Amino acid sequence: MPGQSEHIVIVGAGAAGLMAARELVRAGTTVTILEARERCGGRIHPLSISEFEYPADGGAEFVHGEAPVTRALLREAGLSLQEIEGERWSFDGADIMREDRHDPHEAELQAVLRDLRDDLTVAEFLRRHFAGDDYARLRHSIERMVEGYDAADPERASTLALREEWMHGGHSPQARIDGGYGALIDFLAAECRRLGVIFRFGCVVLAIEEAGGKMAVRCAGGDVQGCDRVILTVPLPLLRDIALPESARGKAAAADEIGFGNVIKILLRFSRPWWRERKQELANMTFLLSDQAIPVWWTQYPNGHPVLTGWFGGPRTAALSHPDPQALVDAGLDSLAAIFKQPRGEIARELVAAAATNWAHDPYACGAYSWATPRTREAQTILARADSAVLFSGEALYRGADMGTVEAALASGLETARMILRG
Incomplete structure (x- = not known):
């Protein structure tokens, strides 16, 4: 079978890289994963259970829609999903009201x-x-x-x-993994280790070189990893920072036709769910939308954790470019104070723990996830070709409806591995 006697280096230990590695090593391929961080998961980022009292997610959190690859993997891992059913509310600048999603x-x-x-x-x-x-x-x-x-x-x-x-009304059904996305990554990483995948953390890839039919992956610090093929699963902005052989440079240029957006995510754990006490009707609230600086908030409903998660996505996140996480937390508290018409100090006194991430400032992500432009499908076709020893994989290359999701990353990694094995 093609790929069995090969040594393949995968750059990135996120969902796509781990999924591709497991599929390849199962078929007898030698696989090494080079990861710039000191952990697996990439834009899946579990937070401290001791701080939030549950497996909170600082990055990807929801399972969107049918997600067949994700759900199959969860069954294999013995992990369960909790479907999210609740109420959406909005703040119009004057009142908080149940959202009327019907437009005339x-x-x-x-x-x-x-x-x-x-x-x-x-x-x-x-x-x-x-x-x-x-x-x-x-x-x-x-x-x-x-x-x-x-x-x-x-x-x-x-x-x-x-x-x-x-x-479909703008939103597909959503669910959360019991144990968070970190539990799924832990399962995949453990599977890879059990099957013999070699992990090298703290390896920032600077260049991929091709000579005599062999590849050399050069990392910061001078480390060099030889192999037969390379799969790049890094977020799109990082492709610009890696020197590629001529055979791959043209393909990588197509990535400019794929959009890549940013997200700011803020998790605030309080001593009690004061918003439910402030307005009894919010007991079943999931999402709360507004036009405040941090415009989207959600609860952990149906779980009762006293945590509000703030979300700000898209080009306007550039307006909150301050690198200090505390400034983001402050912006979140200001937004909640305006929405609930409550003194900011009162809300801040209830705060027990906080975590804020502007994903544009993460050096190994430079943003959150991809989105399609009118020329993206053509670009994805170019990037997905197996016509050189450097291949590309990840959520940005997924051509289904759920581009930009963990499902997209898992499915893309699986398809890249199977494409190699088919020869």
Whole structure:
């Protein structure tokens, strides 16, 4: 079988890298994973249980939609999912109210989307089909979803890529893993070690060189790893920092046609769930939306942990570029004080633990996840070709509907490994 006698180096011990490694080593391939961090998981980032009293996620948290690869892996690992069913609320600047997700122009939007044949950016789609004051609420809702949920830029994001999401009301069903995503990564990493995958942490890859049919992967500090093939699973912005052989440079350039967005995530653990006491109707609240500096919040419902998670995605995160996590925590407290019309000091006194991450400032991520432009599908096809000894894999290369998710990363890693094994 192709790949059996090969030595393959995988750059990145995130979901895609671990999934590809396990599939390859099962088939008899020798696999080494080089990881810049001192841990596995990448943009999956478990936080301290002692601080939050449950396995909180500082990075990826939700399982979106059907996610067949994720769910199969969870069954294999003996891990369970908790589906999220609850209420969405919003703050309009004056009151907190249960969100009315019906728009009077919804049927018109669905009809235009169904008839759309040629791709447009979201901004151009709205200008062309939904200009004017009558559509202001619809435009605001779509732009907020594109920026906040997809972490995308409406001036570049593909309408056709987002059409399925919109046709289903804007949000697919969501669930959480009991034990968090860290439990799934622990299972995959343990499987890789059991099967013989070699891990080398603290290896920042600077260059991949090709000579005499062999590859050499050069790391900061002078370490060199020889191999037959390389699979790059790093986030898209990092591809610019790795010198590639000529055979791979042209393919890597196609990554510029794939969008990559940022997310700021803030977790605040309080001594008690004061928001439920402040407004009894919020007992079943999952999400709370607003136009505050930190615009999206969610609870751990149906679990009762007194934690609120703040989320800010898309191009506007550049406005909160301060590198100090405490500044992000302060912005979160300010936003909650405005939403609940409560003195900031009172909310801050209830705070027990906090964690804030601006993923753009993480040197091994430089952002959160990818999104599609009108030229992304063509770029993904170019990057997915197995026509050189350097291959590309990861959530940004997934061509299904769930691009940018952990499911996308797992599925992409699996497909890259199987492509190698098919020869």
